[in-house]
Amino acid sequence: MDSLSSWIWLIPALPFLAAIIIGIFGAKTLKENSHIPVIAGVAGSAILSLIVLFKVNGDNSSDTLTATIPGYDWITVGNLQSLISAAIDPLSAIMLAMVSVVATFVVIYSKGYMSGDPGFFRFFAYLGMFVASMLMLILSDNFLMLYVFWEAVGLCSYLLIGFYYNKPSAAAAAKKAFVVNRVGDFGFAIGILLIFLNFESINFQEVFAMVPKMAADDPGLMTTIALCLFLGAAGKSAQLPLYVWLPDAMEGPSPVSALIHAATMVTAGVYMTVRCGAIFTASPTAMAVVAVVGGLTAFFAATIAFAQTDIKRILAYSTVSQLGYMFLAVGVGSATAGMYHLYTHAFFKALLFLSAGSVMHAMHHHIDLKVLGGLRKDIPVTHIAFLIGSIALAGLPYTAGFFSKDAILLAALNHHSLSWVGWLAVITAAMTAFYTFRCYMMTFWGPRMVPSDAHDIHESKWMNFSLIFLAIGVFTVAYAGAGKYEGAYGGWFGHFLGQSASVQQYTALVHDDHAYSHGQVALISGVIAVLFVLFAVIMYAKGRGFAEKFTNNPLHTALLNKWYVDELYDFIIVRPLRWSGKFFVGSDNNIINGVIGIVKITPNAFGVAFQMFFQRGIVSSYALSMLLGLAIMVYYAMKSMQ
Amino acid sequence: MIDVTYYLLVGAILVVLGLIGFVTRRNLILMFLCTELIFQGVILTLVGFNRYWLIETDGRHGLEGQAFTVFLLVVAAAEAALAMALVMILQRQKHTLDSLAYAEMKG
Numbered sequence: 156m157d158s159l160s161s162w163i164w165l166i167p168a169l170p171f172l173a174a175i176i177i178g179i180f181g182a183k184t185l186k187e188n189s190h191i192p193v194i195a196g197v198a199g200s201a202i203l204s205l206i207v208l209f210k211v212n213g214d215n216s217s218d219t220l221t222a223t224i225p226g227y228d229w230i231t232v233g234n235l236q237s238l239i240s241a242a243i244d245p246l247s248a249i250m251l252a253m254v255s256v257v258a259t260f261v262v263i264y265s266k267g268y269m270s271g272d273p274g275f276f277r278f279f280a281y282l283g284m285f286v287a288s289m290l291m292l293i294l295s296d297n298f299l300m301l302y303v304f305w306e307a308v309g310l311c312s313y314l315l316i317g318f319y320y321n322k323p324s325a326a327a328a329a330k331k332a333f334v335v336n337r338v339g340d341f342g343f344a345i346g347i348l349l350i351f352l353n354f355e356s357i358n359f360q361e362v363f364a365m366v367p368k369m370a371a372d373d374p375g376l377m378t379t380i381a382l383c384l385f386l387g388a389a390g391k392s393a394q395l396p397l398y399v400w401l402p403d404a405m406e407g408p409s410p411v412s413a414l415i416h417a418a419t420m421v422t423a424g425v426y427m428t429v430r431c432g433a434i435f436t437a438s439p440t441a442m443a444v445v446a447v448v449g450g451l452t453a454f455f456a457a458t459i460a461f462a463q464t465d466i467k468r469i470l471a472y473s474t475v476s477q478l479g480y481m482f483l484a485v486g487v488g489s490a491t492a493g494m495y496h497l498y499t500h501a502f503f504k505a506l507l508f509l510s511a512g513s514v515m516h517a518m519h520h521h522i523d524l525k526v527l528g529g530l531r532k533d534i535p536v537t538h539i540a541f542l543i544g545s546i547a548l549a550g551l552p553y554t555a556g557f558f559s560k561d562a563i564l565l566a567a568l569n570h571h572s573l574s575w576v577g578w579l580a581v582i583t584a585a586m587t588a589f590y591t592f593r594c595y596m597m598t599f600w601g602p603r604m605v606p607s608d609a610h611d612i613h614e615s616k617w618m619n620f621s622l623i624f625l626a627i628g629v630f631t632v633a634y635a636g637a638g639k640y641e642g643a644y645g646g647w648f649g650h651f652l653g654q655s656a657s658v659q660q661y662t663a664l665v666h667d668d669h670a671y672s673h674g675q676v677a678l679i680s681g682v683i684a685v686l687f688v689l690f691a692v693i694m695y696a697k698g699r700g701f702a703e704k705f706t707n708n709p710l711h712t713a714l715l716n717k718w719y720v721d722e723l724y725d726f727i728i729v730r731p732l733r734w735s736g737k738f739f740v741g742s743d744n745n746i747i748n749g750v751i752g753i754v755k756i757t758p759n760a761f762g763v764a765f766q767m768f769f770q771r772g773i774v775s776s777y778a779l780s781m782l783l784g785l786a787i788m789v790y791y792a793m794k795s796m797q
Numbered sequence: 798m799i800d801v802t803y804y805l806l807v808g809a810i811l812v813v814l815g816l817i818g819f820v821t822r823r824n825l826i827l828m829f830l831c832t833e834l835i836f837q838g839v840i841l842t843l844v845g846f847n848r849y850w851l852i853e854t855d856g857r858h859g860l861e862g863q864a865f866t867v868f869l870l871v872v873a874a875a876e877a878a879l880a881m882a883l884v885m886i887l888q889r890q891k892h893t894l895d896s897l898a899y900a901e902m903k904g
Contacts, residue, residue, distance in 0.1 A: 772900030774828070775820045782816060 339390015446486025
C-alpha cells in the first residue's frame with residue numbers, strides 16, 4: 156500500500172488542478188480550448204483509479220482491503236479529530252473507477268455539446284471541480300470530510316443546474332435543488348453530530364468498531380442516527396419525499412444531467428448508506444425504512460415517468476426510480492446488489508442522458524416529445540446508443556440492467572418480512588420496461604417530426620465518440636457482476652465488493668434459505684421485461700394515435716402533473732414559509748429597526764449638542780477652548796511631575 | 798545684574814496679553830498682532846533662560862537659547878508673511894476684517 160500513498164491524492168488533485176487552471180486562464184487565454192485541461196485531468200484520474208482498482212483486486216492481504224492513507228491533519232479540537240485521509244477498500248475503489256471513467260466520457264462529450272456556448276470555460280471549470288469533489292467524497296475516511304465534500308458536490312450541482320442562469324426556470328431549479336438538499340443535509344448533519352456526541356470520534360473505522368457495543372446499550376440511538384443519515388441520503392439521492400429537485404435539475408446542460416444527476420452525485424447517498432453499513436445494520440427499523448422508502452420511490456417515480464413528454468424528465472424520473480431500487484437492495488441487506496445496480500446504472504443512464512443530449516443538440520434545444528419524433532435516420536449513432544441504453548434500463552435479458560435488477564429482486568423477494576416491496580419492485584420493473592421503450596419509440600420511430608427551428612440536423616464527433624465508448628461500457632460492465640464467481644452468485648463484482656468491511660456488515664444479515672431461486676427470479680423479470688417492451692413497441696409502432704386514446708382520463712392528468720406533488724409542497728411548505736418570511740421582514744423593518752433607531756439617535760444628539768456649544772465658527776471661541784485644554788494639560792503634567 | 802525672574806515675568810506678561818488680545822479682539826490684523834506678541838514673550842523667555850544658564854554654570858553651557866531665538870524670528874517672519882497674505886485674501890472676499898464675518902465656515 157505504500158506505493159499507493161504516494162500518488163493516491165493525484166486522483167482528486169488532477170481534476171481540481173484542471174479546474175483551477177481554467178478558473179484562472181479560462182476567460183482570457185484558453186477560451187475555446189478550456190476542455191483540454193479537464194479532459195486531461197479527468198482522464199488521468201480515471202487511469203489512476205483503474206490502477207487502484209486492479210491493485211486492490213490483485214492484492215488480497217487484509218491491509219489492502221482497508222487502507223487508510225493519511226493526507227493532512229485538518230482539524231484537531233479536543234476529541235474532534237478530522238484528518239483528510241483516504242480510505243481505500245473495494246467499495247471506494249469501485250466507486251473511484253466508476254466515477255472517473257464515466258466522467259472522462261462525459262467531459263469528452265461536453266466538448267462537442269458545449270462548443271460555442273459563451274460559458275464554455277465556466278462549464279469545464281465547474282465540471283472539473285465537481286469531479287474532484289466527488290472523488291474526495293468517495294475517498295473520505297471520516298464523517299466530517301464526507302460531509303464537506305458532500306456539500307461541495309451539492310454546490311457544483313447547484314452551479315451546473317443553474318448554468319444557464321439567465322433562464323428563470325434554470326435559476327429556480329438550481330435554487331430548488333439547493334433548498335431541498337438543505338433539508339436532507341440538515342438530517343445528515345444531525346446524524347453526524349449524534350455520532351460525534353456518542354462515539355467521541357468521527358472516524359469511520361473507529362465509529363463502526365464501537366457500533367455493536369453502542370447498539371446493545373441503546374438501540375434507539377442507533378435507529379435515530381441511521382434515520383438521520385438516511386434523510387441526508389434521501390436528499391442527495393432524490394428519494395421520497397425529497398426527490399422533487401431531481402426532475403427540475405434537468406434544466407442544466409445534458410452532460411451535467413448525465414454525470415451528476417444520473418451517474419455520480421445522486422448515487423452518493425447509496426454509497427454513504429453502504430459505507431455506513433455498520434450503523435444501518437445495527438437497526439432493523441432503519442433497514443426496513445430504507446427498503447420501504449426505496450421500493451415506494453421506485454414505484455412512485457416510475458408511475459410519473461409514464462405520462463411525461465420531456466425525454467430528459469422521463470430519464471430523470473427513471474433515475475429516481477432506479478435509485479429507489481438501489482436503496483431497496485441496501486435495505487433488504489444486499490449491498491452488493493445495490494452497488495452493482497449503481498455501477499451498471501451509472502453507465503447506461505449516463506449513456507441515455509448523453510443520447511438525449513445528442514437529440515437536443517440536433518433538435519436545436521428541443522427535447523419535448525410533443526414536437527419531435529421518428530428521428531432514427533437523422534441521428535443514427537444516437538439512435539443506437541439510446542437503444543442500447545434503453546434495453547439495459549428496461550432490463551431485457553442479458554443486459555446490464557437485467558443482471559443488476561435481478562440481483563435486487565432476488566434479495567427483496569427473499570427478504571423475510573418485506574417481500575411485498577419485492578413484488579412492488581417487480582411491478583416497477585414492468586413499468587420501467589414500458590416507459591423506457593415508450594420514450595425510445597416516440598423519439599426514434601413513428602412519423603418524423605422535427606421542430607421548425609431545427610436546421611442542420613447533425614451529430615458531433617466528440618459526442619459520438621463518448622456515446623460509442625459508453626455503449627461498449629454498458630455491455631462490458633454488465634458481465635462484471637453476472638453469473639457465478641468462485642462458486643458464488645454475484646460474479647466477480649460481488650466477490651470483490653464482498654471483501655469490503657462495510658459490505659460484509661450487510662452480507663452477514665442475509666440468510667441462505669431462499670424462497671425464490673436465481674432461476675425463478677431471472678425468469679420472472681426476464682419475461683416481464685420482454686413482454687412490456689414488446690407491448691410498448693407494438694403500441695407505438697404505428698405512431699402515437701393508439702396511445703393517445705388513453706390520455707383523456709384523470710389518472711393520466713394526475714401523472715402528467717406529477718401527482719401534484721410540487722403543488723402540494725408549494726401549498727404546505729413553500730407558501731407558509733414565504734408568508735412567515737414576509738412577516739419577519741415586516742417585523743424587522745418596523746420593530747427591530749425602531750429599537751435600533753433609539754440607539755442611533757443617542758450619539759447624534761451628543762454631536763448636535765457639542766456642535767451648538769463649541770463649534771460656532773468663531774475663531775476666538777476656538778482659541779479659548781484650545782487655551783483651556785492646553786491649561787488643563789499643563790496643569791496635570793506639572794502635577795504629575797511633582 | 799538683573800535677576801532671571803524679571804525676564805520670565807515680562808515674557809509671561811507678553812504671552813498672557815497676547816492670549817487675552819487674541820481671544821477678545823475681532824479684528825483679524827489685531828488678532829494676528831497678538832500672536833506676534835505671544836511669539837515675543839516666548840522669545841524673551843528663551844533669551845532669559847539662556848542668560849541664566851550661562852551665568853549659573855560658569856559658561857559651561859553654550860548659546861542654544863540665543864540660537865533658538867534666531868530660528869524663531871525666522872519662523873515668525875515666514876509666518877507673518879503667510880498670515881498677512883491670508884488676511885489680505887479674506888479682506889478682499891468680504892471687505893471686512895471682522896472675524897465673525899467668517900463664522901459661516903463652521904463645520
